[in-house]
Amino acid sequence: MRSGSVKPNQKSTIDKSPVVELANISKSFPGVVANRDISMRIERATIHAIVGENGAGKSTLMKILYGLHQPDSGTISINGVLTQFKSPSEAIAAGIGMVHQHFMLADNLTILENIILGYEPTSYGVLSLSDARKRVKELASSIGVDLDPDLPISELGVGQRQRVEILKVLFRGADILVLDEPTAVLVPQEVDELFVNLRKLVANGTTILFISHKLDEVLSISDEITVIRQGSTVATVAPNAVDRLKLAELMVGSDLPGHGERATKIGKNIQLSVRDLTVIVKNHKNPVQNVSFDIFESEILGIVGVDGNGQFELCEALLGLVDIQGAVEIGGIDASNLNVRERLDQGLAYIPFDRHREGLMLSASLWENALLGHEVSLSRGPMIDFDAAKKSCREIVEQFGVTTPNELVPAFVLSGGNQQKLVVGRNLAKAPKVLVAAHPTRGIDVGAQAAVWEEIRRSRDAGMSVLLVSADLEEVLGLSDRILVMFDGKISAELDPKKATPQILGKYMTGAQ
Template identity: 55%
Template sequence: MSTLIDAPPAVRLTGITKRYPGVVANSDINLSVRRATVHALVGENGAGKSTLMKTLFGLHQPDEGTIEIDGQARTFASPADAIAAGIGMVHQHFMLADNLTVWENVVLGAEPTSSGRLDGARARRDIEAIAQRYGLGVDPRALVEELGVGARQRVEIIKVLYRGARILILDEPTAVLVPQEVDELFGNLADLKAEGLTIIFISHKLDEVRAIADEITVIRRGTTVGTADPRQVTNRQLAEMMVGSALPVPELRESTVTDREVLRLRGVRVAGVGRDVLSDIDLSIRAGEVVGIAGVEGNGQAELVDAIMGLEPVADGAVELAGRDVTRLSTLRRREAGVGFIPEDRHRQGLLLEATLWENRCLGFQTRRPAARGMFLDRAAARADTRRIVEQFDVRTPGIDVLAAALSGGNQQKLIVGREMSGDPALLIASHPTRGVDVGAQAAIWDQLRNARAAGLAVLLISADLEELIGMSDTLRVILRGRIGPPLDPRTVTPESLGVAMTGGHEAGGPDLPDTAGTDRPEQPGQAGVVGSADRVAESDLGTAGGSLSARKVTE
């Protein structure tokens, strides 16, 4: 033990500065990570966390500063150099080839051979052993393009473990894991730490950071603010260090629900391979109402969203928008009829990363103003409206001509939210709208949803957090095995009981949920008391659109 204490830090970054045209992403950052510890790195979106970790992983070189690994100065010209030094990185956004299988993705660049030929059988055995040991269940033979977001995240983690890294960089690793996997991951991180491995843990979930980390370093606007002891700091204190303000609260106040029905699903059925993925779905959302959907991965949330958007064919039943049957309309026609869509996976479904911000503003609006004037693209109007979105939604960017890939994940999300809430939509499908964003961006998105709700927007909300679902919904529904349960009142539902319903626990003698719906939500001045520093009760991946659900109980 004394040898470990006396040893130099596993990672020491000194004076790291990284500049891009018009932006200083990192400025004189200092970070020291002790061996065999979990060191959390937190900060708002755009604070420079990912840039710093990409520097450590050799994806780019710093303009100034030094990197030391186990006391030795190192220079990484590429990720291969970092991997050779025992560093592995699990990226927040997946680095996978969709047209390859799981095992092919895992061994890519580190292929095992036998007699000069690729030994696929050995690779699959090794991957199955890693998956079993760490509770990261995936089929090595499955095509990545067929996997949901949760399974893709597990593949990324297996890639790092397969290469035997001694220093692990985990960028938002729990964002898409189900509850058991989060618990198992945390247990495995403790085991890895006990074996001498060092983990750098990046997360927006402050309660998770405090639960798993030995130390927490906060970055704000590209520079280090300080290091905190997770046993002596609260979520609110961390939030104030990150963004200079208190932890935001998801809550609705006075009721804005009207009698005007915007969305109606009547007996919707979606067929799957060998069984129905959605059965007899009846759902109604009225103007001024937020309906939250809670469920565990694979229970039909993604198919529900796809059926409403026209991305999945409906075998039976009808989808009606403002009294009009749109069941057979294309996705474009549904969007033109007033459907906005915030997808869970912003990279796969929400953005063209190699296009500019103003070009991304046009996506889904290519037949409507301000993106189009008749048959032609209206560049001037699109650019002007992009500037409005950047200002109104606080998208931090040097300009609208930068590529979407240059923005942090949270700023990409704010751009999507701004785009989808433009043009006065009648219905907004918000699938994991605050996934991977910091507390400041969360507050901004919640404010925009509240304002749009008050103006008569109907919202279908699938959230990353049960607190968000309970706090931001007028009515809650649980989806289980492709069926939607009765309406629930968020004023009487607890995260614990909702988590039980999501897993079907009430069917086996678990606690029953209240069956009263919050059809007219009265003013709730005490609503802020339902959240705060919290413990996770349950967390669930939401399937192919990406994201997780987490339930927390109040501890403050």
């Protein structure tokens, strides 16, 4: 499966010695290995793309390069010199500039002021704007950008703001540019403009690291492509040596997971019905467009897609957190106009994308966390029934195998896997009719993952319908009875997990098919 390194196209005459060399970089966080033995050579004045699924370890690697994380092992060489970055400022001093996916600009300052912010040129302690203005204009024209440096940021469009971000890092002397998903926020015309600018940059001798999962763009812009999967480099290839399909295959891998056995058959009653669901966001593209599906009793419907293709908004819409058009029926009852509480009362349960952000009160005790969402059933009149709440928590701890000394400790003392088991247990304990499970096993160890899968299977066998949203293709293929692929806010395909492979899923997920 491993493709050998292929020489980059010889397009320019500038010296192409390796400017960044990463050797055997490994980095793990408690319970998770983010990068494993990554090695990579990036040659001067080239565009080097790094592709991989979400969670593959791309951004951890870039954070290591930018000094935000320190590797557990492995070395970084810049221009042939071994370096260790303890902070981003050291990386910046070494000529590395990062353009983040989310812009970091002050809206009410001008372009010029934003660019010089933190690096203000002064003469005799007085801000000298005219020098800075001249330099910014030179930089802009050298990459073919035409911007009036005295315009306020608030008057710029997204594409122009990104150009300002690029100018900002160039102003700081960067000759190695890291672009994190630069095209995620751009419309196609803006992407073309950006690419023109990037090519000029490279012609001037700048090296660009281009992180993306949009394969078309990667193939058209880069000189070399490194594929990362599950924390390791899978291959480094030249764009003319691969096509989109091959790249998708490299990204998602080719191991086939086994299918879980089931004790019961899929039922005949529809428990969750979604018709022409569109999520409305003012002044933005609607993140979910005309999505329809049904889930029957004892059925698991998997939804796969690259993050940011509408899955999150779909879950929010099912829960009743956002404005929608279309209809949602839970257990045969029209829930389109119900609020969150009423939908939960109809038998909906939700395992959120991010347990810390949406699931837990970290400083509160386990029993208070288990109580969240079940306040009514665990009350006597208007008062919380403390004994019943603690007992209910102990039952969840027991049944779902949460490892904890007792139910009184705050949630932050538990490991990620045990926190997740608590969140899953809280949602399954009341035997819901419909479970929306978003990344139910993200970032937890293998044992906890198996336990969560087991509980979801058990509840399914008891009749529960599940909408499983996950980026873990193995999980989706192993659990689901049917799979929908979401791309760009729409359902782009319906697949049978028995016939689908990660490669096929990958093609649909990246819009390659």
